Amino acid sequence: MLTLGNLFVLMLLATFAAWLWHSHGLRERALERVKQHCAKLDIELLDGNVALRRITFARDANGRKRLARVYNFEFTVTGEQRHPGTITMFGAHTAQIELAPYPFEIKTPPPPANVIEMSQWREEHSKWKQ
Structure with a gap:
C-alpha cells in the first residue's frame, strides 16, 4: 500500500529522472551549437563532446x-595543440561561446591569373603560323 511518505519519495525520484533527461537534451543542444560554431570558424572540435562545468546564475x-x-x-x-x-546556455538558448586565444593561418588569396592582351596573343600566334 502506498503511504504518503512512499508517494513523496516516488515523486522525488520521478522529478530527478525528468531533470536528468532534460539536462541531457540541453547538453546535446550545446554540443550541436559548438559543432556549428567550430565549422564556421574552420576549427576542429576535439573528442566530439561538451562537459558540464557548472550551473550558476x-x-x-x-x-x-x-x-x-x-x-x-x-x-x-593545427591538430597539435x-x-x-566554453559555451554558456540559458535553457535551450545559447548565451555565448568563448574560445581561448589560438593561432590561425592567414589564408592568402591565390596569385592573380596571367592576363594576356588580345593583341599580344595575336602577334604570338601569327608568328607561329608563318
Missing part, C-alpha cells in the same frame, strides 16, 4: 540574472 543580454549552464570543450586548429572553450 549569469546575466543575460538585458542584465537580468538567470540560471545558466556552462559547458567546457576543447578544439584544435588543444585549446579550451
Whole structure:
C-alpha cells in the first residue's frame, strides 16, 4: 500500500529522472551549437563532446540574472595543440561561446591569373603560323 511518505519519495525520484533527461537534451543542444560554431570558424572540435562545468546564475543580454549552464570543450586548429572553450546556455538558448586565444593561418588569396592582351596573343600566334 502506498503511504504518503512512499508517494513523496516516488515523486522525488520521478522529478530527478525528468531533470536528468532534460539536462541531457540541453547538453546535446550545446554540443550541436559548438559543432556549428567550430565549422564556421574552420576549427576542429576535439573528442566530439561538451562537459558540464557548472550551473550558476549569469546575466543575460538585458542584465537580468538567470540560471545558466556552462559547458567546457576543447578544439584544435593545427591538430597539435588543444585549446579550451566554453559555451554558456540559458535553457535551450545559447548565451555565448568563448574560445581561448589560438593561432590561425592567414589564408592568402591565390596569385592573380596571367592576363594576356588580345593583341599580344595575336602577334604570338601569327608568328607561329608563318
